[in-house]
Amino acid sequence: KQEVTQIPAALSVPEGENLVLNCSFTDSAIYNLQWFRQDPGKGLTSLLLIQSSQREQTSGRLNASLDKSSGRSTLYIAASQPGDSATYLCAVGGGGADGLTFGKGTHLIIQP
Amino acid sequence: NAGVTQTPKFRVLKTGQSMTLLCAQDMNHEYMYWYRQDPGMGLRLIHYSVGEGTTAKGEVPDGYNVSRLKKQNFLLGLESAAPSQTSVYFCASIGPSGSVAKNIQYFGAGTRLSVL
Numbered sequence: 672k673q674e675v676t677q678i679p680a681a682l683s684v685p686e687g688e689n690l691v692l693n694c695s696f697t698d699s700a701i702y703n704l705q706w707f708r709q710d711p712g713k714g715l716t717s718l719l720l721i722q723s724s725q726r727e728q729t730s731g732r733l734n735a736s737l738d739k740s741s742g743r744s745t746l747y748i749a750a751s752q753p754g755d756s757a758t759y760l761c762a763v764g765g766g767g768a769d770g771l772t773f774g775k776g777t778h779l780i781i782q783p
Numbered sequence: 784n785a786g787v788t789q790t791p792k793f794r795v796l797k798t799g800q801s802m803t804l805l806c807a808q809d810m811n812h813e814y815m816y817w818y819r820q821d822p823g824m825g826l827r828l829i830h831y832s833v834g835e836g837t838t839a840k841g842e843v844p845d846g847y848n849v850s851r852l853k854k855q856n857f858l859l860g861l862e863s864a865a866p867s868q869t870s871v872y873f874c875a876s877i878g879p880s881g882s883v884a885k886n887i888q889y890f891g892a893g894t895r896l897s898v899l
Contacts, residue, residue: 675825705887714787714873717887760826762888768814768877770828770841771888 673698677761677774685782686753692746692777694761699739705771706735706746707760715760719746751781785809789874789891796864796898804859804872804894812878815857816841816888817849819870826873832857864898871895 674697684690694704703722707715719728719735721744727736732749748755758778762771787808796802806815817829818841828841832851846868848860857876861868874891 707890712893714892715875715888715890717889720887762826768831768833769839770816770818770831770875771826773818773826775823775825 673701673763673765673772675761675763675772675774677759677777679777680775681778681780683780683782684751686751688751689747689749690751690779692748692759692761692779694744694746694774696742696744696763696772698765699742700765701739702764704735704737704744705762705764706733706744707762709758709760709776711757718759753781753783755779756781787874787876787889787891789872789894791894792892793895794897796861796896798865798898800864801860801862802864802896803861804874804896806857806859806874806876806891807855808857808874808876808889809855810876810878810889811854812876812889813854814877815851816875816877817847817857817859818873818875819843820873820893821870829859829872864896866898869896869898 678693705720706718721737734747737744758776760776761774790805816831818826820826830849832838835854838849850858872894875888877886
């Protein structure tokens with residue numbers, strides 16, 4: 672059974688810092704990996720999707736990398752802003768249509 | 784384009800009552816999903832559907848039933864609600880078919896359910 676772990680569970684940093692969120696998964700046979708953002712009381716918003724054949728994806732100040740063989744992904748946030756405060760979720764797709772396996776998330780607070 | 788819409792947004796039930804959660808998507812997506820999110824547990828898949836008239840069990844299907852009579856709608860039913868079903872329920876969809884690996888999941892805003 673696929674298991675997804677996110678470290679750290681919570682993180683608080685001053686505005687302007689660059690930061691890295693970590694995600695690891697136990698079964699390397701994945702189709703893709705997605706990073707989501709969840710604001711309190713809201714749904715999930717997809718930030719980046721990396722297909723299993725890709726090594727990284729970038730969107731604005733966000734960069735996600737994937738090392739499938741070692742079962743790891745990182746989400747890099749450059750020049751953090753208070754608006755980046757949210758919970759970040761990592762999820763892996765095992766193939767076919769049977770949904771995603773989620774980590775428990777990293778709760779991020781950016782201090783003004 | 785509304786995306787994925789869930790109704791209701793909030794609901795309080797008494798133990799033993801029944802209810803149906805509705806998920807509607809206007810993106811012509813083939814695949815739809817129901818997840819539940821609990822503190823400390825992350826999101827877990829309840830049921831999913833790969834097309835109209837088809838459903839399948841996910842990781843935590845017990846106590847729930849689903850139906851996909853129309854492509855755009857995916858219903859989640861609780862026949863006899865229990866306090867253990869207190870949770871936030873999310874619906875999601877992926878499309879178009881044939882390229883699951885390339886397509887992101889779109890999520891609804893969630894339904895907060897309390898069972899007393």
